[in-house]
Amino acid sequence: MxxxxxxxxxxxxxxxxxxxxxxxxxxxxxxxxxxxxxxxxxxxxxxxxxxxxxxxxxxxxxxxxxxxxxxxxxxxxxxxxxxxxxxxxxxxxxxxxxxxxxxxxxxxxxxxxxxxxxxxxxxxxxxxxxxxxxxxxxxxxxxxxxxxxxxxxxxxxxxxxxxxxxxxxxxxxxxxxxxxxSSFEAIPVEAEARLHKRKQLRLEAGLDPDKKTVLLLAGAYGVLKNVRDVSEVVAQREDAQLVIICGKNEPLRRDLEKRYGSLDNVQVHGFTRRMSEWMLLSDCAVTKPGGITVSECIRCGLPVFLLRPVPGQELANALYLQQQGIAEVCQSPALLAHALSDMLDQPQRLDMMRQQMEQLQMxxxxxxxxxxxxxxxxxxxxLGTKLAPIPVLQGNARTANVEQ
Structure with a gap:
């Protein structure tokens, strides 16, 4: 080159x-x-x-x-x-x-x-x-x-x-x-390899490798609404555990740590550079449907629950996921709580969503x-030719200083 x-x-x-x-x-x-x-x-x-x-x-x-x-x-x-x-x-x-x-x-x-x-x-x-x-x-x-x-x-x-x-x-x-x-590209493509890695990561994070694990993503700036309402759904279950990523919202992180710090089945974290690991170790995620986040979930085979997606590109992303059978779109915290509880009670539905995600892997x-x-x-x-660099500006560009 x-x-x-x-x-x-x-x-x-x-x-x-x-x-x-x-x-x-x-x-x-x-x-x-x-x-x-x-x-x-x-x-x-x-x-x-x-x-x-x-x-x-x-x-x-x-x-x-x-x-x-x-x-x-x-x-x-x-x-x-x-x-x-x-x-x-x-x-x-x-x-x-x-x-x-x-x-x-x-x-x-x-x-x-x-x-x-x-x-x-x-x-x-x-x-x-x-x-x-x-x-x-x-x-x-x-x-x-x-x-x-x-x-x-x-x-x-x-x-x-x-x-x-x-x-x-x-x-x-x-x-x-x-x-x-690049951390997402290192994730195994095969579903069985991801399952093995999932249990390994849970042990490393101090989580129960056999409990259903829900990941709640508040967004890079902690803007997902009704975080506390959603957290209660999982925190009260003995068969499940919850990981909350608060992003850069420190007041939210401190508030949730105060609320759930005594519970063994809840972990609260702030901004992280290990998102691929948290996604891979989880069974499903509650998040906002930004394009990158959606793609990361697909890469990890992670079914998603979406609460009142913001009209615009995020709502469009959410509807796309729902059409593909890999997301539940809910319009209230109560409906999300009900949908999430149903899904945790019926793990075969999560398995079906993961299988559908395999078709979307890129x-x-x-x-x-x-x-x-x-x-x-x-x-x-x-190829090492000696061609001159492609001109950027030419013609009547007044301030251009381009070699011809």
Whole structure:
């Protein structure tokens, strides 16, 4: 690989999923021999105040205005790339993008978040660098679609079919799953091997290897509602045990430790980098259906219970899981408690859900995407040819300093 090989990955910090996917792909591209793989949080660097404000609104939308967020998501789901709203939405960060392109001269640009300023400017700037989208949810929002995107990597066959119906050429779509942290890719593919590992991990965590184990994920920032109500369902059962991950919500962690600290069948943890282990040792999970979390559950063969999914991409993810027979979507804590108790009383139903999950397994998504990107777009460099770097800007770009 030539020393000038460079890939730029654009992500956003609205939740942790887009960054996780970007980092996973970065690691895989580096292992493929790409010399430089740069991550850019475009909104954070270009418009820090707007970024902080919109992140705050995004987080609050889960707590106070979920239906407003869902309404906006729904009415813009079929937005067109050439619409005025689309042009405005993708207009942020242009100046910072130009600076990065002129300085780094990437040979490939990847989006793990649909901030598509470059596709909108491809003709105006004379861009020749390939533009790639990696979708990180199970619902196809119009923000991701643009005629100047060269290739899409999507999480499911259903999304590929919908993208084709909405005008994307079949040759420009590959079904790969969603890139996950390398710890998830190390999980055994075979169900029996995962079962053996599950009991081993329970012993290492100080849990009973034979008790039904429920994992409650409050989210990276501890925003899952009604955590305490859900916890009571399992805490009161003698045949089950509960692991609660509170993320970065320290007040919640302290409150739950005070409440359940004396119980042998409940463990409470804060932020963790061992999520793959906690998921693998569990029989089912109560969580919010972010795209990355959903994909991690599928990878671990972990059936999920979802409480009042937020309208928008998370509700769409939830409905997708329910259609696949691997999730229970509940609209109240009482209904979730009833569904969870029924499932724990009927372990054969959990087994059926796990078997269904086997059909959806897509391991090594990041490695497969990275390999395909190198083959499609950087093969000349990989083979050691002496081709000049692909120009980033040309034509009438006023501030470009590009060697011809």
């Amino acid at each position: 030539q020393s000038n090989s460079c890939v730029l990955i654009l992500y956003a910090s609205y939740g942790d999923g887009h960054l996780q996917a970007a980092r996973s792909l970065q690691e895989s591209l580096l292992s493929q021999g790409i010399k430089r793989v740069l991550l850019l949080d475009l909104m954070a660097e270009a418009h820090p105040f707007i970024n902080d404000l919109t992140r705050f609104v995004y987080m609050q939308s889960f707590k106070t205005i979920p239906h407003l967020y869902g309404w906006v998501y729904h009415i813009t789901r079929n937005m067109k790339a050439e619409s005025p709203f689309s042009n405005w939405l993708h207009s942020f960060g242009i100046r910072r993008l130009r600076e990065v392109l002129e300085q780094e001269r990437p040979q490939l640009i990847v989006h793990t978040f649909p901030q598509l300023a470059l596709p909108h400017l491809k003709t105006r700037w004379g861009l020749t660098v390939p533009l790639i989208n990696i979708l990180t949810d199970y619902d196809l929002h119009g923000r991701w679609l643009h005629p100047h995107i060269d290739h899409y990597y999507v999480p499911s066959q259903a999304m590929r079919s919908e993208a084709i119906q909405r005008g994307v050429a079949p040759a420009h779509i590959t079904v790969t799953g969603i890139p996950l942290h 391991p090594d998504a990041a490695a497969r995407i990275a390999g395909d990107l190198v083959t499609r777009y950087m093969k000349q460099t990989t």
